[in-house]
Amino acid sequence: MKIIISPAKKMQVNSDILDGTGTPAFLERTEELKECLASLNKDQLKDLFQANDKITELNYYRYQNMKLTENLTPAVLAYVGIQYQSMAPNIFTTDQWEYVKQHLYIISGFYGLLKADDGVVPYRLEMQAKLKTKNAKDLYEYWGDSIYRELIGDKKEVIVNLASKEYSKAVQPFADQDTPILTCVFGTLQGGKVKVKATEAKMARGFMVSFMARENAGNPEDLKKFSEGGYCFSEERSDMWNYVFLK
Template identity: 30%
Template sequence: MNILLSCAKTMSDVSKVKVPFTTVPRFQKEAAEVALQMSQFTVEELERLLHVNPKIAVENYKRYQAFHSEEVRELPALLAYTGIVFKRLNPKDFSDEEFRYAQDHLRLTSFCYGMLRPLDVIRPYRLEGDVQLPEEGGKTMFAFWQSRLTDLFIEEIRANGGILCYLASDEMRNLFDWKRVEREVKVVVPEFHVWKGGKLSTVVVYTKMSRGEMARYILKNQIKAPEDLKGFTWEGFEFNEQLSDDRKLIFTNGITG
């Protein structure tokens, strides 16, 4: 079973966690080109394109200006992203074996690097899927990556049993020819809902935390079959048989009012 997680908007270039080895991103060349094109934008343009405040725009202007410098620090992707999902995935206590298993079974989307393995070393950046690169004829990042990623993505899932546990945000499907993906491999989508006023509701922070916790659960236990995902529990969330089907595995917090 393979797992797909979304990249985080927040990143760090410092970590005390030791990993058994590091790798070079498969799309390093493309990432360098993307960063070069992003470096052409002004701070004001980045503020608009990235939907951020002036302070974050300045930070990322500096990142892109320095992206190709040998002095820029790199980190394995699993340690570089610092969003809620990655905090809950919490690789600080991973053994070497668990890092190696993650390297083979976990994939991270990236608008700059395309698709990453956990131990691919990357540089800090910020990018959105709807950004259009100056030299790509109006193509968004989604369109830029779709033709490059789909075959590799399907090939890797097939190599690990033909099952994908989709724990990424909905928009990340646009990085791939998703109809092909669903046609050629089995996609299982866990969803996490809470009861509010007698109705099921989605709370973004709980969804992100649960995705990180489930990814951790899969990697720690080397889960291979969708059936085994049903044993996942966290903070009151547990599998809801009645609401689930072969494709969607629904987890609720167990409170029905």
């Protein structure tokens, strides 16, 4: 199985636990995006990011001085969002680290696709940002099907989708019947319908990654045992490629 997750906006530099040993698959294309972003002024970046002055200033400085091969942090340690806090990769055992290095992939608007131990630098660029490049009107067009092709490689495996719609959209439209995508939904029942709360879902996705790593999950059936954060697999509301967990 291959697991896809979203990145987080907030990032850190952390090379104390594990060196960033991997090289992102699309580093040359990331360099192109960096140059494009470095050519924008602060007002243009603020509009692109839809962010405040402090965040804009920080990332303007980042892009003006960014070197993609220095001061690297393993990707799964670089992101500091809710999902990553609940995943807690900083306390992974050696076996858990090996599991995520083999199975976990992070979809990124800036890097395209990252393995857990790929070395990255802090950046800000959401997949849905309307960044125009020389040959594309936005990042979805820029990456096209390349993220999906890199993800599946030569081996057809089930893709466990723990990413938000913003990021899974870079993969799902290109999948064929030979590459099944299993989407996990985390929610509560309200009025007979499954209601997904963004913050709780992010936490649950992180819990699921750590659960899979701890249990060395190897097939979809293993996911049904997940019960962290008060969630329980709902057989009646799930189907073959949509697993619903209710709290």
